[in-house]
Amino acid sequence: MTVTVRFAPSPTGRIHIGNARTALFNWLFASQNRGRFIQRFDDTDQARSTQAFADGILYDLHWLGIFPDTVEYQSKRTDTYDAAVERLKASGLLYPCYETVEELELKRKIRLSRKLPPVYGREALQLTDEQKAAFEAEGRRPHWRFLLPNFRGNPQETERTDVHWSDLVRGDETVDLASLSDPVLVREDGTYLYTLPSVVDDIDMEITHVIRGDDHVTNTGVQIALFRALGAEPPVFGHHNLLTTSTGEGLSKRTGALSIASLREDGLEPMAVASLATLIGSAEQVTPEPNLAALADKFDPAATSKSSAKFDPADLDTLNKAIVHAMSFEDVAVRLLAMGISGPEAEPFWNAVRGNLTRVTDAARWWQIVRNGPEPTDELSGADRDFAREAFEFLPDEPFDRRTWKHWTDQVKQATGRKGKELFLPLRVALTGLSSGPELAELLPLLGREGTLARRP
Incomplete structure (x- = not known):
């Protein structure tokens, strides 16, 4: 029998990282077993369900790397119910x-x-x-x-x-x-509550494994009884722990808290979100995996804790930074082009700045610094300003390469006696306007001698 799973949210809002956890558990389990993944929309609540939300959920899943084998809508199956x-x-x-x-x-x-x-x-x-x-x-x-x-x-x-x-x-x-109370399956107006359509669909769609949040554990006893009342054997059930914020606050589609759409718009990489959503609250260390296939190799549903999985959204930045630092120019070339970063300098520029970025979009700031001059952010004091002006007298001739920075600073050190932070920081501020950033040995070749001299205080 082919392993078949389903992800069945109500299209009443955009899914958040907790919903994505359920989708990923199902997708990864199906991937491990060469199975099928059905996207099923529980849209029997016609007052709040919209096609726009359903389309948004599909977009969010695609962004994460989840591509359903088929998409079903419960609103189209009322005759079956x-x-x-x-x-x-x-x-x-x-x-x-x-x-x-x-x-x-x-x-x-x-x-x-x-x-x-x-x-x-x-x-x-x-x-x-x-x-x-x-x-x-x-x-x-x-x-x-x-x-x-x-x-x-x-x-x-x-x-x-x-x-x-x-x-x-x-x-x-x-x-x-x-x-338990006998559950209500049909409302006074003839519409269905969650339980009946879910069980009927699981039977008709030959769902072999139901993987969902542990807030459904009690429901499972009722649903197993309903499966048998309808003459079917229940599937295998799995209930993972829920994601909460570090303060224990739950997540909600209606409030939009930590929605996949907002995380994407914030510039996070899909594998940063997928890695945290899958591995947090498990025996596995939360590390940024390069793709879902690699994540599937680490995924073990039985290694998931029974306690809620608390996480700090700042953890996403840490994972994202590691992913961005490992990205090649080919990985980001199209995205850089969309930000106006192009030409023969684009690849060496990316290689120079990527180790200092948290998000790919952060590259736009450094492109402006390289192309248009320092940011007026950090200012030089009088003594440091005088030192920086003097240091530019020792700027080597072209050609500039990654050895130029060391050659220049060695000359300045010998002439002025400054060393360490007192030597490097004023030059960094003069060149970029910032007290921290990418290695200047990598930036100088991008500036060239003329561009570097133009930044003399």
Whole structure:
């Protein structure tokens, strides 16, 4: 059987790095097993789901290097869900309930006051046809609950019913169905909640492995029961820990916190995002991998911790810097051209500055410094200014190469007695306007003698 996974977000916002973690876990697992990756949009909430958000999610996945084998929309499969509902009704496993939200909340409080678990008491199973008709006459429309298999004869007499599975990430897991309320599968307006379409789709699309966040662990017991009620064997489940900020704050599509789109717009490299999203909170060291194939070699879902994975967004800068420093000119030539960095100087320029960049876009600043002169950022003091002016008297003749800087500074050191920081820093500020930056031995050949002299204080 071909390993088949799915990533099934609701298209109600742009995905964030936590959502990307789930997508990457699925993609990497499928890659390891030469399997299939299905992109499935849970867009049954028509009020908040939009095609624009779905397109944005696909763009974000493509940017990360994830290219689904197929794309499915739940909004186009309602006939399939309708048929499953009728099967469940016919078998007596889906029953109508007429309580309002307020009535359900009151029942919950009453059970809590009696020190009983706040689960639904299945009162709707005792309604007569006359009572149902009376509710209908009042204008009430039923919501439909799935009858969990947590009893022997009388549904009102539940008993502990453990559902076991071997979790791909967490190991052996158990959920007691008697501790849960019968889940609502169909709302009063006839629309579906998450559970039914998800299970029906997993069956129809032959999903072999469901890998998702550990906030779904309890749902899994219900879904396994629903798989079996529909005559199907459940897939293998895996529940990874969730990403949070360093303060423990969760992420949300609706707020846009750490969205993939915002990280991309901030100039981060996709493999910096993918490496952190995959490896954080696992036994593996978080290192910047060059591509998803290399990341798949390190990926082990069972090595993921059960605790939430806290990360500092600044960690992305560290990974990004390492990736940028390793990039060849061929890797970035097109992007540099888009920033106006072109010509025969472009490649030596990139090789000179890349070791000082955090983002590829930072190169634009240094291109302006090389081409147009120093930034008026750091100023020279009177003594350093006089020293720098004198130092330019010893500037060697052309041709300039990477040995010119040492030849020049050796001459200045001998003539002035300055050395170390007192020697190099004033010259750096004079040439670039900044107190730190790329190796000047690499920049001088780009400036040439005329361009260097033009920067004399």
